[in-house]
Amino acid sequence: MKELADTIAAIATAPGEGAIAVVRVSGPASLEIADRVFRGHAPLPSRRPGGTFLHGHVLHEGQVADEVLLLIYRAPRSYTREDSIEIQGHGGSAAAQRILRAVLDAGARPAAPGEFTQRAFLNGRIDLLQAEAVLDLIRARSDRAAAAALDQMEGTLSRVFGSLYDRLVQVAAEMEATLDFSEEELPPTVLQDVVSRLQGVEKDAAGILATWGEGHILREGALVVIGGKPNVGKSTLLNGLLGIDRAIVNQTPGTTRDTIEEQMVIDGYPVRIVDTAGLRDTRCEVEGEGIRRARQYMHKADILIYMLDASQEIDEDDLAAMKAKNEKNTIIVINKTDLPYGESIQSYMTKQTAISCSLLHEEGIIAVRARIADLLRSQSACTHHSVISERHRKILVMAIKEITEALIVMRSEDAEVSLAASHIRAALEHLGEANGRIYHDELLQTIFSRFCIGK
Numbered sequence: 001m002k003e004l005a006d007t008i009a010a011i012a013t014a015p016g017e018g019a020i021a022v023v024r025v026s027g028p029a030s031l032e033i034a035d036r037v038f039r040g041h042a043p044l045p046s047r048r049p050g051g052t053f054l055h056g057h058v059l060h061e062g063q064v065a066d067e068v069l070l071l072i073y074r075a076p077r078s079y080t081r082e083d084s085i086e087i088q089g090h091g092g093s094a095a096a097q098r099i100l101r102a103v104l105d106a107g108a109r110p111a112a113p114g115e116f117t118q119r120a121f122l123n124g125r126i127d128l129l130q131a132e133a134v135l136d137l138i139r140a141r142s143d144r145a146a147a148a149a150l151d152q153m154e155g156t157l158s159r160v161f162g163s164l165y166d167r168l169v170q171v172a173a174e175m176e177a178t179l180d181f182s183e184e185e186l187p188p189t190v191l192q193d194v195v196s197r198l199q200g201v202e203k204d205a206a207g208i209l210a211t212w213g214e215g216h217i218l219r220e221g222a223l224v225v226i227g228g229k230p231n232v233g234k235s236t237l238l239n240g241l242l243g244i245d246r247a248i249v250n251q252t253p254g255t256t257r258d259t260i261e262e263q264m265v266i267d268g269y270p271v272r273i274v275d276t277a278g279l280r281d282t283r284c285e286v287e288g289e290g291i292r293r294a295r296q297y298m299h300k301a302d303i304l305i306y307m308l309d310a311s312q313e314i315d316e317d318d319l320a321a322m323k324a325k326n327e328k329n330t331i332i333v334i335n336k337t338d339l340p341y342g343e344s345i346q347s348y349m350t351k352q353t354a355i356s357c358s359l360l361h362e363e364g365i366i367a368v369r370a371r372i373a374d375l376l377r378s379q380s381a382c383t384h385h386s387v388i389s390e391r392h393r394k395i396l397v398m399a400i401k402e403i404t405e406a407l408i409v410m411r412s413e414d415a416e417v418s419l420a421a422s423h424i425r426a427a428l429e430h431l432g433e434a435n436g437r438i439y440h441d442e443l444l445q446t447i448f449s450r451f452c453i454g455k
């Protein structure tokens with residue numbers, strides 16, 4: 001285990017009022033620091049075994065800072081694998097700050113964001129994928145997102161990447177071994193075997209890449225955008241889905257001018273739902289900007305809800321907007337079915353799998369919600385129960401590129417094995433960054449700086 005020389009401390013609970021606040025300390029001097037700041041029954045904390053908790057007081061400059069519980073962890077049985085203590089004091093920021101000051105004056109230094117988890121990684125308790133999952137869990141906004149993060153914390157994704165890496169190492173070893181022989185000495189099956197194993201790794205890497213969609217939805221939330229002409233009932237739908245009177249609804253076309261974004265959970269999936277300005281030609285600069293943003297959001301959407309007014313005719317603009325996105329990501333909602341139908345709508349309704357609504361009478365919301373849930377499920381229907389993030393996606397794309405290059409070389413007339421092997425080494429370097437077998441300061445900095453202090 002790598003010994004990190006200093007001892008770090010931070011408040012681990014969220015700021016603001018709460019029942020208790022926890023100050024966490026980790027590093028070789030943790031128990032000495034406990035001896036200095038804690039007053040309770042003898043013997044001193046440093047004479048106690050791990051797993052003990054003690055009741056007493058934290059003293060600072062001769063004064064009682066707070067009445068606390070002190071928890072003792074002995075290396076390697078702690079979050080960081082180092083000696084650690086946790087001091088549970090009263091909630092609210094003042095009491096916790098007093099405890100933190102006492103601990104810092106007794107020899108600890110303030111922890112950087114994510115430094116406790118970074119130590120857990122550097123000390124080999126978890127790999128980088130598991131460390132990232134800690135942050136995913138903290139940030140999870142729905143049950144499904146939390147379940148996926150927990151899975152990753154338990155090592156599901158680590159095993160997936162680990163197996164890819166190990167298989168590639170084996171292939172690389174085989175390739176290196178062939179370099180010692182001349183072409184005539186090598187049975188042809190050896191190189192064929194290398195090619196087919198490389199193909200296997202390439203295929204599986206692509207399979208993992210396909211989980212990005214679900215990972216993106218679970219981490220960032222699916223972007224569901226409501227678009228359409230002015231006055232069709234977009235804001236009414238937003239309010240209906242949220243169950244609150246969020247956006248202004250009015251009979252005047254052009255009521256919504258800016259995008260309105262809210263968060264909600266549908267069938268366990270976190271969703272960012274966006275109401276937009278109605279699409280039309282306008283001379284008004286402000287409305288024009290709103291419409292430009294509306295189009296941008298519609299373009300970015302994971303799911304587009306395109307709304308039509310049953311009493312109006314469908315025109316070219318509607319058709320173009322509905323076709324702009326993949327059918328699988330588009331829900332067409334025909335609202336105001338309580339009014340007499342326009343001619344073109346009538347034929348459209350019989351042809352298309354649109355959802356008919358009369359939102360004014362609160363009809364159709366359940367069907368729209370159910371369709372969103374269907375699409376979310378279908379967009380995330382992958383066999384792996386591990387889902388990758390943007391960082392993992394980039395790594396896989398680069399690794400696959402190298403493997404593909406290696407395959408091209410291997411399949412060519414005079415297969416130059418040493419060149420193919422160098423591509424495989426490059427692929428391994430990329431893959432090694434996924435779980436942190438290979439890491440550098442900059443990589444750790446980008447990952448752990450996103451954490452909160454105290455985690």
Ligand SMILES: Nc1nc2c(ncn2[C@@H]2O[C@H](COP(=O)(O)OP(=O)(O)OP(=O)(O)O)[C@@H](O)[C@H]2O)c(=O)[nH]1
Nearest residue numbers: 231232233234235236250254255256278358359360
């Ligand atoms: N008859 C009828 N009117 C409806 C229905 N749904 C909404 N409306 C009315 O249609 C008008 C426009 O509704 P909004 O939700 O503001 O429409 P919008 O698409 O957001 O309009 P903009 O913000 O201008 O783009 C309001 O007066 C609503 O009460 C419906 O099902 N039937």
Ligand SMILES: [Mg+2]
Nearest residue numbers: 234235255256
């Ligand atoms: Mg509106």
